[in-house]
Amino acid sequence: xxxxxxxxxxxxxxxxxxxxxxxxxxxxxxxxxxxxxxxxxxxxxxxxxxxxxxxxxxxxxxxxxxxxxxxxxxxxxxxxxxxxxxxxxxxxxxxxxxxxxxxxxxxxxxxxxxxxxxxxxxxxxxxxxxxxxxxxxxxxxxxxxxxxxxxxxxxxxxxxxxxxxxxxxxxxxxxxxxxxxxxxxxxxxxxxxxxxxxxxxxxxxxxxxxxxxxxxxxxxxxxxxxxxx
Numbered sequence: 001x002x003x004x005x006x007x008x009x010x011x012x013x014x015x016x017x018x019x020x021x022x023x024x025x026x027x028x029x030x031x032x033x034x035x036x037x038x039x040x041x042x043x044x045x046x047x048x049x050x051x052x053x054x055x056x057x058x059x060x061x062x063x064x065x066x067x068x069x070x071x072x073x074x075x076x077x078x079x080x081x082x083x084x085x086x087x088x089x090x091x092x093x094x095x096x097x098x099x100x101x102x103x104x105x106x107x108x109x110x111x112x113x114x115x116x117x118x119x120x121x122x123x124x125x126x127x128x129x130x131x132x133x134x135x136x137x138x139x140x141x142x143x144x145x146x147x148x149x150x151x152x153x154x155x156x157x158x159x160x161x162x163x164x165x166x167x168x169x170x171x172x173x174x175x176x177x178x179x180x181x182x183x184x185x186x187x188x189x190x191x192x193x194x195x196x197x198x199x200x201x202x203x204x205x206x207x208x209x210x211x212x213x214x215x216x217x218x219x220x221x222x223x224x225x226x227x228x229x
Contacts, residue, residue: 001067001070001071002070002071002072002073003070003071003072003073004073004075004219004224005061005072005073005074005075006074006075006076006077006097006224007033007039007040007060007074007075007076007100008033008034008035008076008077008153009030009031009032009033009034009076009098009100010027010030010031010032010034011030011031011076011078011079011082011098011208012034012076012077012078012079013079013161014079014081014082015163016034016153016161016163017030017079017082017085019163019164019165023150023164026126026127026150026151026164027126027151028126029044029126029206029207030206030207030208031076031098031100031205031206031207031208031211032044032206034152034153035059035060035147035152035153035154035175036135036143036146036147036148036149036152036154036172036175036176037057037059037135037136037138037146037147037175037176037179038125038134038135038136038147039055039056039057039058039059039060039136040054040055040056040072040074040101040103040136041054041055041056041057041124041134041135041136042054042100042101042195042204042206043055043124043134044206045122045123045124045125045126047122049195049202052194052195053119053134053192054101054103054192054193054194054195055115055134055136055137055190055191055192055193056072056103056105056136056190056191056193057112057115057136057137057138057183057188057190057191058183058186058188058189058190059136059138059179059182059183059188062182062186062188063188063191064186064187064188064189066105066108066189066191067105067108068105068106068107068108069104069105070104070105070191071102071103071104071105071196072102072103072104072105072191072193073099073101073102073103074099074100074101074102074103075097075098075099075100075214076097076098076100077095077096077097078095078096078097078098078213080096083096086208088213094215094216094217095215095216096213096214096215097213097214097215098205098208098211098212098213098214099205099211099212099213099214100204100205100206100211101195101203101204101205102195102196102198102203102204103191103193103194103195103196104193104194104195104196105191105192105193106192106193106194107191107192108189108190108191108192109189109190109191109192110189111139111187111188111189111190112137112138112139112183112188112190113137113139114190115133115137115190115192116132116133116137116139116140119132119133119134119137120132124145125145125147125151126147126151127147127148127150127151128148131144131145132144132145133145135147137190138176138179138180138182138183139180139183139184140180141180143172143173143176143180146172146176149164149167149168149169149172150164151164152164152172153167154167154171154172154174154175155175156171156174
């Protein structure tokens with residue numbers, strides 16, 4: 001089965017992009033999930049491409065029905081102002097998306113804690129460094145692997161988004177706790193994936209210069225639903 005899914009990156013909103021541009025040491029890669037518990041997790045800091053262990057843990061959309069061989073194609077919507085900043089024209093009102101990754105499920109872990117046990121400490125996100133496992137394994141009562149507040153975007157209960165300029169430690173911790181409770185309540189599983197290769201190249205593009213641009217016409221003008229699928 002192939003699923004096309006959107007996720008929120010640092011180019012999805014104008015103020016998020018501005019923060020990333022002003023703080024490149026805190027947000028060096030634009031096309032990663034903006035959350036403290038990045039899901040999908042692309043493992044951009046792996047020592048080599050062969051050692052990447054991308055994960056989909058279902059924190060955002062409660063995904064859990066994974067089967068070996070499933071393909072997940074991730075795209076991220078680009079704010080029109082950001083799109084123009086990259087030197088692109090917008091001749092129509094169609095939303096633009098960057099193609100970021102195509103992941104194929106290799107292994108399914110029955111829980112976040114079981115998946116975490118298979119990792120060893122190294123760098124998984126920009127900050128903190130290192131952690132014992134990737135940030136989207138939110139099984140621990142403490143946010144030991146979550147991206148630090150100054151390097152992520154958080155939401156409150158009313159779905160208002162906050163850049164690190166306006167967020168707080170309490171909001172950051174609240175979002176982590178929400179994810180932690182969600183994975184326990186929903187018994188979320190974890191899909192460990194490999195990155196699909198096309199003509200010998202990784203289908204992983206984390207910069208705007210390399211990522212392909214899509215519109216809804218590329219999937220038959222079907223509207224992506226409220227869950228981004």
